[in-house]
Amino acid sequence: MGHSHLPAAGEPTRAALAARRRANRLLAWILVPLGLLAVTGMLLLWPGGQAQEINVADPYATADGVSIDTGSVQRVSVEDCPSSATLSQAGVQAPQCQVAYTLPSGGGAAVPVEVPPEVAKTNAIEAGDTVRYLNLENVMVDSGAPPYIFMDFVRSVPIAVLAVLYAAVVIAVARWRGLRALIGLGGAYAVLAGFILPGLVEGKPPLLLGLVGSSVIMIGVLYFAHGFSARTSTALLGTLFGLAITAGLAAWATDAAHLIGVDNENAYTLINASDQLSISGIILCGLIISGLGVLNDVTITQSSAVWEMYELAPGASAKRLFSGAMRVGRDHIASTVYTIAFAYAGAALPVLILVSLYDRTVLESLTGGELAEEVIRTLVGSIGLVLAIPVTTAVAVLVVKAVGSPRAGEDAAAGGAASAGEANDDAGTLHSPRRLAQARRAAGTDSAAALPARD
Structure with missing residues (x-):
């Protein structure tokens, strides 16, 4: 052989x-x-930094004395609009609004947050929700305007839960390659931003x-x-x-x-x-x-x-x-x-x-x-x-x-x-x-x- x-x-x-x-x-x-x-x-x-010279109206900017606060909704009811308090005092039938009684995150008693009609129609606000609202109590005293106005929901918790679940599923199935893909995705967003x-x-x-x-x-x-x-x-x-x-x-x-x-x-x-x-x-x-x-x-x-x-x-x-x-x-x-x-x-x-x-x-x-x-x-x-x-x-x-x-x-x-x-x-x-x-x-x-x- x-x-x-x-x-x-x-x-x-x-x-x-x-x-x-x-x-x-x-x-x-x-x-x-x-x-x-x-x-x-x-x-x-590569950008030279001139982007900072362009100004656009910030929808979240507030005037002096106005703040954006967060709180937990305790209960929701339909009652006379807080913005129509002067009408009620004058004996005129005030329009009905959805009001979310919200406990401020910074402490204090619950405040009546007036909900805009387009949001009220969705029936999305429930007890236990965390919301953001415009606090006008320092600038709207005795003006007939609502001192607390609903702005948005705080979605940090559900988004964080989904992000963690997504990362866990990707890593569990794809292992190290999945982890590298997630890190690469972060790098891609860094280039974009x-x-x-x-x-x-x-x-x-x-x-x-x-x-x-x-x-x-x-x-x-x-x-x-x-x-x-x-x-x-x-x-x-x-x-x-x-x-x-x-x-x-x-x-x-x-x-x-x-x-x-x-x-x-x-x-x-x-x-x-x-x-x-x-x-x-x-x-x-x-x-x-x-x-x-x-x-x-x-x-x-x-x-x-x-x-x-x-x-x-x-x-x-x-x-x-x-x-x-x-x-x-x-x-x-x-x-x-x-x-x-x-x-x-x-x-x-x-x-x-x-x-x-x-x-x-x-x-x-x-x-x-x-x-x-x-x-x-x-x-x-x-x-x-x-x-x-x-x-x-x-x-x-x-x-x-x-x-x-x-x-x-x-x-x-x-x-x-x-x-x-x-x-x-x-x-x-x-x-x-x-x-x-x-x-x-x-x-x-x-x-x-x-x-x-x-x-």
């Missing part, structure tokens, strides 16, 4: 290692310049802000959550491609559809706050950012699908791998398009209801100022992610055929040993009927042509 010079089981061959290094080097040649370009752009576009938002306020180019900021976010999030590997790099290339497509479409659509934001009350406030603020630019940047999460989802899924299929069928051709992964991608496209559409529909549900009550056709409603931005956001984001799927799949197939995987190297070594006459029953595990069926299904074929020939 001759001696074999094949590597030990579980170790990739020298050729596989060399191919892996070449593939990683090629990916680095592409991604490192892109990363440096993104960081350089971020430094050049510290770079993109101040840049928009200062009038920086919105297209560049969106592209640079989104690229930095995706580079950091992908590598931090999934680690440095050819698989992650492939997903990042697909993500950047989809991001570029989305940015280009968003720039064209914002101009062609005249998205100027005048139908939005918040946008109208920003327009009047400063001449350097571009609402169209803000909308453009928003179109780019809105699809980041879904885009990242589809690209990392496609990249992982190609790798898993290759490990089950290392002898499958590039064409077989691409067609098999695209079957997964097509299913993902269908579900993701629904995800984007329903996510935006849910966020804009009050507007949808209002528009549905107008005496207008469906086409007029969808193309009107109230819904046009949501419709275009859905279409632009969907086009970008759909085009990113075949590109990511193609790049992943090319890379995986060059890089291979530890399991693929092991299978190749075992197959070589068998052909040299040195295989035993354990070395032939890959070629068991069960494993062959799994590999054929993954490769998208029932033919053995896509797999190593059985000795």
Whole structure:
């Protein structure tokens, strides 16, 4: 029996290692310049602090002697409005209001907080709720106005409970990768709050802000959550491609559809706050950012699908791998398009209801100022992610055929040993009927042509 010079089981061959290094080097040649370009752009576009010079009316600002207090609701009743006390004193029938008797957090007796009619109609205020109210007792003495007016609910506890539950579920299921994803999400919001938002306020180019900021976010999030590997790099290339497509479409659509934001009350406030603020630019940047999460989802899924299929069928051709992964991608496209559409529909549900009550056709409603931005956001984001799927799949197939995987190297070594006459029953595990069926299904074929020939 001759001696074999094949590597030990579980170790990739020298050729596989060399191919892996070449593939990683090629990916680095592409991604490192892109990363440096993104960081350089971020430094050049970094806000200079002029955002502090723009002032907008703060709805929570108060005059001298007026404060915003919090308290716990003890009971709720319908009675004469405190604001109509002078009418009651004059013997005139006062209108009825909902009044929430609230115990101040700072101590003292319960105070009658008048609830506005639009809030009272919801019947949302109940005993035990924590609310914020405007305290006017020092400025409205004997004026006939209510000294305590409901402002809002204090939602800190339920939001904190949901945040803790969310983090616990993510970490319990995804473990360390889930924890890294949560930390990466915090970093993404830091880029958004510290770079993109101040840049928009200062009038920086919105297209560049969106592209640079989104690229930095995706580079950091992908590598931090999934680690440095050819698989992650492939997903990042697909993500950047989809991001570029989305940015280009968003720039064209914002101009062609005249998205100027005048139908939005918040946008109208920003327009009047400063001449350097571009609402169209803000909308453009928003179109780019809105699809980041879904885009990242589809690209990392496609990249992982190609790798898993290759490990089950290392002898499958590039064409077989691409067609098999695209079957997964097509299913993902269908579900993701629904995800984007329903996510935006849910966020804009009050507007949808209002528009549905107008005496207008469906086409007029969808193309009107109230819904046009949501419709275009859905279409632009969907086009970008759909085009990113075949590109990511193609790049992943090319890379995986060059890089291979530890399991693929092991299978190749075992197959070589068998052909040299040195295989035993354990070395032939890959070629068991069960494993062959799994590999054929993954490769998208029932033919053995896509797999190593059985000795």
